Amino acid sequence: MTIALIITFVYGLSIYLIFFRFQLLKFTIVWGVVSFWIGFHLLLIFLIGLRFFTPYSIDGHMIRQTVQLSTGLPEPTELREVLVTQNTPVKKGDILYRFDDTLFRAKLKEQQAQLAEARQNALILDQDVDIARDAVSEAEANEAFAQQEVTRYSNLVLQGGARQETLDKWQAQLIAAKAQVSEAQANLAKAELAREAQLDGVNAQVAAAEAAVDEAQYYLDRTVLRAPEDGTIVSQQARPGLYVGGRRIAAIAALIADADAYFLATYYQEHLKFVKPGLPVEVALDTHPGRIFTGTVVSIWEGTGQGQIKPSGDVPNFRLPSLQGRFAVEIKLDDPELASALPGGTHGAAAIYTGAGSKGFDVLRKVNIRLYSWANFLFPLDL
Incomplete structure (x- = not known):
């Protein structure tokens, strides 16, 4: 910078001494153009320095930062109360809008009832396992008794103390008892599998019902729209009677954040x-x-x-202004x-x-x- 100033000063002083003070040369149009052209290039030093440095x-x-305010409700829902005005500062957690919550309260009660039923069914599954175990024990006892009778009558028939028909009857009962044992064991395994169907230690039906309750509670909470952070409400055009949710996905207002x-x-x-x-x-x-x-x-x-080319079937069109x-x-x-x-x-x-x-x-x-x-x-x- 200092060198550029010195050069510019020396150049201007030289023009003054040569053409005007001592008149060593006559100042003509040609010399005027040449002097201006050289001086102009000297001034470029300052232009370049300012731009780059x-x-x-x-x-x-x-x-x-702007937050688009929207309920995200899955069903068309009527706006009941507007508790904020245009260009109003709000604090995080302040209630801005209230929507009709009738449908979502009913949905929550329905899901809570299904949760209670699922928990009761989980207890019933424990009883089903106990009943299946008793059935296995009974079938095994019947099998053991039938086996004893077949053994006893086999000896009596050989000794002539009983008829062959009686032995055939107990042999048929033994086969039936074995089938009952297999059926009871299968029912026990089925009951145990139903009881062991769990997610993170919770019965699968109960877990599904709890998730449904959480979802219903989430949407019920969304019927009260609160400020997500400190800021100012702008573009507030919503009025009671407006329907939001469902296919309406546009925001109903904007919050300009105070932070960042x-x-x-x-x-x-x-x-x-x-x-x-x-x-x-x-x-x-x-x-x-x-x-x-x-x-x-x-x-x-x-x-x-x-620097961005969006995916499309069009060939990029490059033009000079871009x-x-x-x-x-x-x-x-x-x-x-x-x-x-x-x-x-x-x-x-x-x-x-x-x-x-x-x-x-x-x-x-x-x-x-x-x-x-x-x-x-x-x-x-x-x-």
Whole structure:
């Protein structure tokens, strides 16, 4: 910067001494064009230095996080009460809207009844296992008795003390008793499997019923819409009688959050050569003419819409105006109260001081952004 000033000064002094003070040469149109052309290129040093060492943008806006307020109810539901007005500050948890909860209360009671029934059925399953075990014991006892009778009558028939028909009868009963044992054992296994059908130690039917109750409770809670965080309600057009839910998926209002506001400015890509997070920034807001606010660079956003090609059957159409893109730089203001108080969309200019090059460029840029700030007292010229 100092060298550029010296060169420019020496060049201007030389023009003055040669053509006007000592008149060593006659100042003609040709010499005028040549002198201007050389001087113009000397001035480019300052232009290049300012652009690369102190990037500047007048395309900056305050960004406020916005939450779209929607119920997410699965059924068309009537809005009964509106408890908030337009442009109203709210705190997290404040009730904003109340919707008709008749259908959802009935659904909750129905699911609670089914849960009670499922829990009762789970107890019945324990009884079914005990009954199946008793049936197995009875069938095994009948089998053992029939086996004893078959053994006894087999000996008697051989000795002539009983008839063959009686032995055949007990042999048939033994076969039937064995079948009963197999059937009872199968019923016991079936009852045990039904009882052991569990999810995280809870009977499957009970778990399903509990999930249904939780779902019904969730939608019942959604009939009272609360503020998700501190902020301000805007675009509040809802009136009692409005139906939401079901196929209506649009939000009924928006909440502008108080927290995490930041300033976003766009810069030409080549001017961000030396920019990195943590660098100091000065911001001139249109809402505060004559004042300069400080901040720091948070990040350079990794890309623009020009770097995105959406999946489609169309061949990309590249045109000359789309070749030059601007990158967004996120800036955090040092005064958090100011950032949360400024409306979203507040316009301003931002200068980044990279520390590269001479400090003289920083001085010129500081003058530049302060001129912009003071000019806000006059512009725009809407009288």
